[in-house]
Amino acid sequence: MSDLKILGISGSPRKGRNTDYCVKEALKVVEEEGLEPQFLSLADKEIKPCTSCWVCQERKECNIRDDMDEIIPKLEESAGIIIASPVYMGLMSASLRAMMERALVTRMRDFSLHNKVGGAIAVGGGRNGGQEYTIHGIHNWFMQVDMIVVGDGKPGGHYGGAVWLAGKGAEHDEDGLRTVRSVARRVVGVAKLIWGNR
Amino acid sequence: MSDLKILGISGSPRKGRNTDYCVKEALKVVEEEGLEPQFLSLADKEIKPCTSCWVCQERKECNIRDDMDEIIPKLEESAGIIIASPVYMGLMSASLRAMMERALVTRMRDFSLHNKVGGAIAVGGGRNGGQEYTIHGIHNWFMQVDMIVVGDGKPGGHYGGAVWLAGKGAEHDEDGLRTVRSVARRVVGVAKLIWGNR
Amino acid sequence: MSDLKILGISGSPRKGRNTDYCVKEALKVVEEEGLEPQFLSLADKEIKPCTSCWVCQERKECNIRDDMDEIIPKLEESAGIIIASPVYMGLMSASLRAMMERALVTRMRDFSLHNKVGGAIAVGGGRNGGQEYTIHGIHNWFMQVDMIVVGDGKPGGHYGGAVWLAGKGAEHDEDGLRTVRSVARRVVGVAKLIWGNR
Amino acid sequence: MSDLKILGISGSPRKGRNTDYCVKEALKVVEEEGLEPQFLSLADKEIKPCTSCWVCQERKECNIRDDMDEIIPKLEESAGIIIASPVYMGLMSASLRAMMERALVTRMRDFSLHNKVGGAIAVGGGRNGGQEYTIHGIHNWFMQVDMIVVGDGKPGGHYGGAVWLAGKGAEHDEDGLRTVRSVARRVVGVAKLIWGNR
Numbered sequence: 001m002s003d004l005k006i007l008g009i010s011g012s013p014r015k016g017r018n019t020d021y022c023v024k025e026a027l028k029v030v031e032e033e034g035l036e037p038q039f040l041s042l043a044d045k046e047i048k049p050c051t052s053c054w055v056c057q058e059r060k061e062c063n064i065r066d067d068m069d070e071i072i073p074k075l076e077e078s079a080g081i082i083i084a085s086p087v088y089m090g091l092m093s094a095s096l097r098a099m100m101e102r103a104l105v106t107r108m109r110d111f112s113l114h115n116k117v118g119g120a121i122a123v124g125g126g127r128n129g130g131q132e133y134t135i136h137g138i139h140n141w142f143m144q145v146d147m148i149v150v151g152d153g154k155p156g157g158h159y160g161g162a163v164w165l166a167g168k169g170a171e172h173d174e175d176g177l178r179t180v181r182s183v184a185r186r187v188v189g190v191a192k193l194i195w196g197n198r
Numbered sequence: 199m200s201d202l203k204i205l206g207i208s209g210s211p212r213k214g215r216n217t218d219y220c221v222k223e224a225l226k227v228v229e230e231e232g233l234e235p236q237f238l239s240l241a242d243k244e245i246k247p248c249t250s251c252w253v254c255q256e257r258k259e260c261n262i263r264d265d266m267d268e269i270i271p272k273l274e275e276s277a278g279i280i281i282a283s284p285v286y287m288g289l290m291s292a293s294l295r296a297m298m299e300r301a302l303v304t305r306m307r308d309f310s311l312h313n314k315v316g317g318a319i320a321v322g323g324g325r326n327g328g329q330e331y332t333i334h335g336i337h338n339w340f341m342q343v344d345m346i347v348v349g350d351g352k353p354g355g356h357y358g359g360a361v362w363l364a365g366k367g368a369e370h371d372e373d374g375l376r377t378v379r380s381v382a383r384r385v386v387g388v389a390k391l392i393w394g395n396r
Numbered sequence: 397m398s399d400l401k402i403l404g405i406s407g408s409p410r411k412g413r414n415t416d417y418c419v420k421e422a423l424k425v426v427e428e429e430g431l432e433p434q435f436l437s438l439a440d441k442e443i444k445p446c447t448s449c450w451v452c453q454e455r456k457e458c459n460i461r462d463d464m465d466e467i468i469p470k471l472e473e474s475a476g477i478i479i480a481s482p483v484y485m486g487l488m489s490a491s492l493r494a495m496m497e498r499a500l501v502t503r504m505r506d507f508s509l510h511n512k513v514g515g516a517i518a519v520g521g522g523r524n525g526g527q528e529y530t531i532h533g534i535h536n537w538f539m540q541v542d543m544i545v546v547g548d549g550k551p552g553g554h555y556g557g558a559v560w561l562a563g564k565g566a567e568h569d570e571d572g573l574r575t576v577r578s579v580a581r582r583v584v585g586v587a588k589l590i591w592g593n594r
Numbered sequence: 595m596s597d598l599k600i601l602g603i604s605g606s607p608r609k610g611r612n613t614d615y616c617v618k619e620a621l622k623v624v625e626e627e628g629l630e631p632q633f634l635s636l637a638d639k640e641i642k643p644c645t646s647c648w649v650c651q652e653r654k655e656c657n658i659r660d661d662m663d664e665i666i667p668k669l670e671e672s673a674g675i676i677i678a679s680p681v682y683m684g685l686m687s688a689s690l691r692a693m694m695e696r697a698l699v700t701r702m703r704d705f706s707l708h709n710k711v712g713g714a715i716a717v718g719g720g721r722n723g724g725q726e727y728t729i730h731g732i733h734n735w736f737m738q739v740d741m742i743v744v745g746d747g748k749p750g751g752h753y754g755g756a757v758w759l760a761g762k763g764a765e766h767d768e769d770g771l772r773t774v775r776s777v778a779r780r781v782v783g784v785a786k787l788i789w790g791n792r
Binding site for chain 3: 210211212248250286287288290291292293295298299301302331334335338341342343
């Protein structure tokens with residue numbers, strides 16, 4: 001089972017900052033639990049927005065050539081996907097949104113992300129400043145691509161990783177990091193049940 | 199595997215009407231797929247709202263005696279739970295909300311609904327009158343009790359069953375009923391993967 | 397202008413506790429700003445759920461006799477309505493939900509709550525445990541009854557009052573109480589603009 | 595009062611298509627109601643995502659030079675803003691998201707969009723495919739910039755314009771277009787009350 005991969009995506013435009021940090025904390029748990037962690041930052045990727053040309057419907061490939069060419073296979077080869085976004089004006093980052101739009105092509109490939117397990121993380125400056133809505137936006141996409149959605153499970157039982165920077169930085173928010181680790185554990189646990197016996 | 203149970207809950211106060219109809223359509227699919235369907239209407243149940251007394255934290259049982267006494271075991275013995283609500287003023291019915299509140303006790307029993315698979319159905323009079331928000335409210339609860347959430351999957355790839363009565367009744371909304379059947383198929387499929395090999 | 401009323405509703409089943417406290421904090425601001433505060437607790441009210449009988453469509457009155465008989469006029473005579481709910485399993489309380497359902501009758505009276513100004517408060521035990529979703533559920537209803545929706549405005553610029561009990565109680569959450577006061581100030585400000593010159 | 599401007603923003607990357615059409619339908623109502631309509635398409639605009647550099651906090655201007663330089667003044671000079679988005683994978687378009695992020699600077703200018711009136715429109719291919727969530731995402735932003743939020747009011751009483759393309763195009767969805775016109779009427783009505791007497 002050790003070859004199951006869990007992809008952690010940081011939707012922040014800033015490399016090495018809070019959102020990356022949280023994804024890496026999540027991926028530590030993935031490794032401890034015996035699955036293979038993969039880290040993907042969208043910060044240095046070129047991802048053009050979808051133009052709704054619907055070429056993918058016929059060709060099963062996107063008409064646009066950019067870094068989505070390498071991201072789609074990474075999504076497709078994972079058993080679970082953890083997506084983290086900074087909370088920007090109450091929702092996910094525009095670059096993460098662009099990635100989500102462009103993943104339309106996976107629906108055209110007979111829903112190639114079917115049954116992959118998804119968990120969400122939101123990293124915000126304010127305490128209740130859109131973390132929940134950002135998480136819901138990510139869950140929304142998981143369902144669009146026919147994935148399976150989990151929250152952070154025991155012991156908190158909420159929606160995913162919810163981090164509050166409070167002017168200090170993610171590493172100081174122990175309460176939030178606990179939810180980050182919980183959602184990672186939850187994605188791993190369900191991914192093993194779904195994909196482990198294949 | 200045939201002993202896996204899928205519980206379909208109708209959160210409507212009206213027996214035998216549109217929401218019940220949709221749950222029964224979903225449960226037909228459950229039966230066709232070889233699992234055991236169970237129907238539960240909240241219409242004739244007495245479910246008092248939670249009073250936030252927190253007695254359950256210590257005793258692992260709710261302090262209130264009413265029909266939740268029989269509903270909790272039904273939730274606990276299912277591998278999957280399909281919850282349908284009429285859309286009332288944009289959200290789920292108050293009686294469904296009461297059931298959800300009272301299920302707090304399952305969190306105190308070490309999250310006894312852990313890993314059960316949940317799908318949602320919303321039945322509304324208007325076309326875009328709160329079906330999505332009602333579905334999200336149900337998903338919200340699934341995560342609170344540490345369940346696994348699925349949408350309606352292929353081919354539509356949205357959030358669950360979304361039915362529009364349009365002044366005529368659920369049985370006339372073939373587009374909506376297709377999403378109802380899809381979410382049932384999706385709950386069954388994932389429930390088999392999670393619970394079928396035990 | 398001093399005869400403009402702002403109604404503060406506590407959707408908690410527990411009298412004199414955290415949610416009541418937050419509503420009263422909000423109403424202090426209303427008074428300071430020169431409008432007339434009114435406090436309404438749903439704790440001791442009998443509010444039966446809507447049965448979707450649609451009698452109100454014809455008669456412009458609800459078929460059910462209970463405490464909604466006195467609540468509807470209170471809603472109708474206010475220029476602004478501040479609704480607070482405890483976060484129960486991620487959403488608003490069942491009794492608040494019942495009140496919202498039953499307000500269907502106001503839609504039948506040519507939307508008698510048209511242009512009243514609404515603000516929301518959510519009081520939760522966990523930090524990111526459904527406050528935002530609860531606020532959204534309240535906003536959802538404001539739109540159903542054709543009210544005008546405001547967040548907490550300057551300086552935080554989020555969605556309303558978001559209180560975190562953290563095992564201690566609302567009075568200890570100064571950050572949250574600041575959002576409670578902000579949303580009250582915002583409701584008052586817009587209510588004056590909408591209703592003050594009549 | 596005729597100099598009050600209502601800005602209609604189309605968040606579609608496709609010029610002259612369904613989302614543009616809906617915005618123009620909304621703006622016809624604006625004109626009929628005696629206010630000044632302004633149309634803005636994001637299709638040919640360059641709007642780079644926010645990099646969270648926080649330079650705006652100090653300088654009250656964004657550090658990035660692109661078409662937001664002309665969009666911010668348009669937002670600031672309007673009494674009301676109607677935002678329409680195509681529903682892409684369940685939420686708003688990435689370019690609209692980028693515009694929203696970059697409007698962070700308005701918060702730094704003492705919330706320069708304070709009290710402007712906002713209404714939302716979502717244009718989707720599927721019937722219940724994310725229209726409500728897209729509308730909520732737009733409302734979320736309105737609150738972040740301290741605007742006032744309205745739904746589509748009478749007679750439907752839902753959340754804004756909700757259009758279903760159904761493989762045919764927006765002009766064929768008369769039910770949806772009615773909500774588009776209603777939300778425009780509602781934005782105009784409240785904008786007059788808020789800004790008309792100044």
